[in-house]
Amino acid sequence: MNLPDAKIPPGPIEKKWQTWLDQHRLVGPNNRSDSKVIVIGTGLAGASAAASLAAQGFRVESFCFQDSSRRAHSIAAQGGINAAKDYANEGDSVRRLFHDTMKGGDFRSREANVWRLAELSENIIDQAVAQGVPFNREYGGQLATRSFGGVLVQRTFYSRGQTGQQLLLGAYSALQHQVASGNAVVHDRHEMLDLVLVDGQARGVIVRNLVTGEIERHAADAVILASGGYTNVYYLSTNAMGSNVTAAWRAHRHGALMANPCYTQIHPTCIPQSGEYQSKLTLMSESLRNDGRVWVPRKPGDDRAPTDIPDQERYYYLEERYPAFGNLAPRDIASRAAKVVCDDGLGVGGTGRGVYLDFRDAIAERGHDVIEGRYGNLFEMYENITGDNPYETPMMIYPAPHYAMGGLWVDYELQTTIPGLFAIGEANFSDHGANRLGASALMQTLADGYFIAPHTVAHYLTGDREPVSTSDSAFEQAEDAVESHITRLMDVDGTTAAQVFHREMGNVMLDNCGMARNAEGLERALTEIRAIKRDFWSDLRVDPGRDEFNQSLEYANRVSDFLELGELMCVDALRREESCGGHFREEHQTPDGEALRDDDRFAKVTAWEYRGEQGDPVPHDEPLTFENVKLATRSYK
Amino acid sequence: MKFKLEIWRQFETGEEGHFETFEVDGIDPEASFLEMLDQLNERLTGEKRRTVAFDSDCREGICGSCSLVIDDTPHGPRQVTSCQTYMRDFEDGSTIRVEPFRSTSFPVIRDLVTDRGALDRVIQAGGYTGATTGPQPEPNSMPVAPEVQERAMDAAICIGCGACVAACPNGSAMLFTGAKVTHLNLLPQGQPERANRAIAMVDQMDQEGFGGCTNFGECSRVCPQEISLDVIGMLNREYRRGRLGKRPKDPPAMRAQ
Numbered sequence: 001m002n003l004p005d006a007k008i009p010p011g012p013i014e015k016k017w018q019t020w021l022d023q024h025r026l027v028g029p030n031n032r033s034d035s036k037v038i039v040i041g042t043g044l045a046g047a048s049a050a051a052s053l054a055a056q057g058f059r060v061e062s063f064c065f066q067d068s069s070r071r072a073h074s075i076a077a078q079g080g081i082n083a084a085k086d087y088a089n090e091g092d093s094v095r096r097l098f099h100d101t102m103k104g105g106d107f108r109s110r111e112a113n114v115w116r117l118a119e120l121s122e123n124i125i126d127q128a129v130a131q132g133v134p135f136n137r138e139y140g141g142q143l144a145t146r147s148f149g150g151v152l153v154q155r156t157f158y159s160r161g162q163t164g165q166q167l168l169l170g171a172y173s174a175l176q177h178q179v180a181s182g183n184a185v186v187h188d189r190h191e192m193l194d195l196v197l198v199d200g201q202a203r204g205v206i207v208r209n210l211v212t213g214e215i216e217r218h219a220a221d222a223v224i225l226a227s228g229g230y231t232n233v234y235y236l237s238t239n240a241m242g243s244n245v246t247a248a249w250r251a252h253r254h255g256a257l258m259a260n261p262c263y264t265q266i267h268p269t270c271i272p273q274s275g276e277y278q279s280k281l282t283l284m285s286e287s288l289r290n291d292g293r294v295w296v297p298r299k300p301g302d303d304r305a306p307t308d309i310p311d312q313e314r315y316y317y318l319e320e321r322y323p324a325f326g327n328l329a330p331r332d333i334a335s336r337a338a339k340v341v342c343d344d345g346l347g348v349g350g351t352g353r354g355v356y357l358d359f360r361d362a363i364a365e366r367g368h369d370v371i372e373g374r375y376g377n378l379f380e381m382y383e384n385i386t387g388d389n390p391y392e393t394p395m396m397i398y399p400a401p402h403y404a405m406g407g408l409w410v411d412y413e414l415q416t417t418i419p420g421l422f423a424i425g426e427a428n429f430s431d432h433g434a435n436r437l438g439a440s441a442l443m444q445t446l447a448d449g450y451f452i453a454p455h456t457v458a459h460y461l462t463g464d465r466e467p468v469s470t471s472d473s474a475f476e477q478a479e480d481a482v483e484s485h486i487t488r489l490m491d492v493d494g495t496t497a498a499q500v501f502h503r504e505m506g507n508v509m510l511d512n513c514g515m516a517r518n519a520e521g522l523e524r525a526l527t528e529i530r531a532i533k534r535d536f537w538s539d540l541r542v543d544p545g546r547d548e549f550n551q552s553l554e555y556a557n558r559v560s561d562f563l564e565l566g567e568l569m570c571v572d573a574l575r576r577e578e579s580c581g582g583h584f585r586e587e588h589q590t591p592d593g594e595a596l597r598d599d600d601r602f603a604k605v606t607a608w609e610y611r612g613e614q615g616d617p618v619p620h621d622e623p624l625t626f627e628n629v630k631l632a633t634r635s636y637k
Numbered sequence: 638m639k640f641k642l643e644i645w646r647q648f649e650t651g652e653e654g655h656f657e658t659f660e661v662d663g664i665d666p667e668a669s670f671l672e673m674l675d676q677l678n679e680r681l682t683g684e685k686r687r688t689v690a691f692d693s694d695c696r697e698g699i700c701g702s703c704s705l706v707i708d709d710t711p712h713g714p715r716q717v718t719s720c721q722t723y724m725r726d727f728e729d730g731s732t733i734r735v736e737p738f739r740s741t742s743f744p745v746i747r748d749l750v751t752d753r754g755a756l757d758r759v760i761q762a763g764g765y766t767g768a769t770t771g772p773q774p775e776p777n778s779m780p781v782a783p784e785v786q787e788r789a790m791d792a793a794i795c796i797g798c799g800a801c802v803a804a805c806p807n808g809s810a811m812l813f814t815g816a817k818v819t820h821l822n823l824l825p826q827g828q829p830e831r832a833n834r835a836i837a838m839v840d841q842m843d844q845e846g847f848g849g850c851t852n853f854g855e856c857s858r859v860c861p862q863e864i865s866l867d868v869i870g871m872l873n874r875e876y877r878r879g880r881l882g883k884r885p886k887d888p889p890a891m892r893a894q
Binding site for chain 2 (some may be wrong): 048051052055066067068069070071072073075089107108123125126127129130131132133134136138139140141142144149159160162165166167172173174177179180186188211240241242274275276277278279282283381382385387450453454495496497499500541543544547549551553557
């Protein structure tokens with residue numbers, strides 16, 4: 001197969017989206033209820049798309065594996081959401097937000113998509129405020145903004161340290177409003193296990209009712225995957241326990257290409273791991289770097305209490321290495337810098353894998369109350385988890401897997417390589433290139449869900465389709481495939497829980513396909529993952545009973561897909577012989593240890609085609625062209 | 638550390654449940670309560686015994702999935718979510734009793750897992766502004782004083798876990814409903830539906846079988862977000878205000894999902 005056209009409208013970049021909007025086909029209000037759209041996932045992208053399509057008059061069926069559509073992991077986003085409103089009167093603009101996002105992504109994203117994202121950013125804030133999202137306000141009642149990493153303006157809007165929660169509850173309440181109005185149905189505790197294709201078009205899904213175990217068929221005219229990212233492939237990450245790649249991976253197996261799977265973000269400020277049975281890592285918002293200073297002792301093995309170490313013996317490595325951006329260096333750079341100082345033996349904490357984030361100076365300068373106003377809930381959360389009080393002693397932090405820039409390949413209309421299958425939010429690869437800037441995930445999910453997919457999906461729905469019924473053979477075959485996969489998982493009947501294999505794979509991935517990668521390590525990881533996969537299929541045990549509530553079956557099913565994804569990530573990382581953003585190949589670095597791109601060979605997106613469990617995945621390249629930014633070495637010094 | 642656990646086992650809704658005793662050893666004091674249960678489940682799997690079912694997702698106190706009653710207190714001893722309860726808060730060698738959230742409106746699905754869909758249906762009755770997607774007014778054209786934003790936010794941070802219901806001797810959901818009504822009714826964007834909102838949501842609460850509030854205050858004492866009882870006062874005022882005003886239309890019929 002060839003990679004389809006990305007369908008980028010002609011004309012100057014400022015006009016592309018309007019051009020598209022002016023020309024797309026419309027469905028008349030009276031005909032909209034003839035079409036049904038399935039939305040998988042109820043995070044920011046899924047809930048906003050489902051609510052918007054239902055409000056337009058399409059019939060929407062929405063699915064989530066959680067017990068309520070209010071719990072998707074968007075809820076845990078803390079720091080904020082970017083928008084080019086220039087409320088701080090700093091000369092911010094759509095072009096600057098566009099430029100920062102392109103540069104932040106190390107010039108590995110599509111210009112047209114990123115411009116549209118920047119353009120829509122302002123509408124998102126307006127929409128959220130209209131839904132009652134209580135963004136922080138200044139004394140005159142105007143919306144407040146702050147800075148985030150990788151930029152020199154204050155364009156991040158926030159609700160304390162719970163911005164994701166407030167935005168998600170806004171989208172959730174809009175969706176519940178549509179449920180009450182009869183336009184949308186939400187199926188909670190339902191997990192998508194397969195996509196159904198009829199005549200090459202996405203026409204439905206097979207889901208498992210997680211309460212009864214029943215396998216259900218649902219038909220539709222289009223399917224939207226808003227199923228989130230896959231960083232739980234590392235086992236320990238900032239994602240929720242249930243975050244998984246299954247919906248996206250099953251679509252991939254049916255022919256949706258997976259783009260840039262090796263682009264993952266390791267977030268610099270997380271609470272370090274403390275024990276073997278730890279189940280997840282907790283993020284401490286990047287916004288803390290507005291006031292916190294990052295440092296390690298200059299002397300290796302210095303075991304004095306941090307408050308006893310005088311200034312001249314502290315290495316403020318971000319401020320020294322990147323004087324222009326200092327503690328607000330972008331995530332990939334800040335994470336790698338933390339890894340380097342820890343590799344050099346300067347790390348702190350029991351494991352030596354930690355650095356300090358210190359608020360002493362900010363508290364002295366601005367006062368306890370100002371700092372509490374800005375970060376109170378984050379400080380409290382840190383104290384709850386670690387037992388240490390950040391007002392008195394520095395926080396200890398270390399990078400942790402956080403976000404997947406890679407995902408399903410989509411064109412400008414957010415449609416995958418399967419007609420009628422759309423991917424939005426973190427599930428697609430679209431806008432962040434090789435590194436996402438802070439507060440841009442919320443912006444992208446809501447741009448996709450409120451303002452892009454409702455139009456592009458409607459446009460698709462004007463096309464020709466035959467009516468389908470869930471008794472069609474395509475549904476029967478898909479259901480059989482799901483049943484036999486479940487049988488295969490249950491029949492192993494070994495003695496080891498799925499989380500044991502997941503943990504082993506996570507360690508392999510983090511060591512070899514994490515913050516730094518090299519050819520030898522990636523080759524080794526491939527061998528090790530294949531061995532873990534063999535063990536998984538020979539010694540897995542899940543609880544008996546498929547026609548009932550069975551969490552161990554849910555988990556094992558997700559791990560079976562992570563094992564396949566892990567391999568593809570390593571294959572992709574091996575092929576990309578350059579360093580860019582979060583993908584740092586040790587063979588390709590500048591003399592001072594910064595990422596070294598190879599624009600001649602790799603200014604492109606790599607989208608992988610699935611060729612069966614035994615076959616090798618096939619890469620397809622989409623060249624990236626740059627007409628509105630100058631390709632430059634990314635510098636934050 | 639080691640512990641004796643008395644855990645509620647119930648195969649399905651409607652079945653009579655019972656407590657089963659387990660012993661766990663080698664627990665890291667820094668492990669969370671749920672990680673301790675993970676460790677138990679990993680062992681039970683190796684012994685080919687059925688694992689203990691419980692809900693959790695974000696494991697950082699914000700999604701509201703986790704819902705254990707630990708030693709008779711929803712979420713446990715420290716007024717944080719079950720996932721943020723750590724084993725260092727328990728005495729080594731002690732016996733800990735673990736149950737699901739108890740409420741007739743939250744039927745048990747299995748073991749420690751309950752169905753809290755009633756809370757979604759209360760939101761469907763009125764927990765939103767009517768703004769649908771499309772062009773909206775410039776936010777700074779409608780300033781909101783920071784004190785008002787702060788009060789709205791203090792209520793809006795509810796995570797919808799339902800601990801308030803589980804703690805209330807009446808099984809009342811007034812803290813949950815009051816938080817949403819307070820959040821929306823304080824803000825200018827929530828004004829158009831203000832008169833109907835409290836009435837519709839309270840009616841739905843009644844239909845779901847939640848009890849009334851008789852001012853025990855247990856809800857606020859266990860709330861991991863420390864939502865104040867003030868929101869119940871606000872709910873009562875808004876309800877009376879709605880009743881005294883124009884009689885609102887009947888709320889839309891709700892469907893169980």
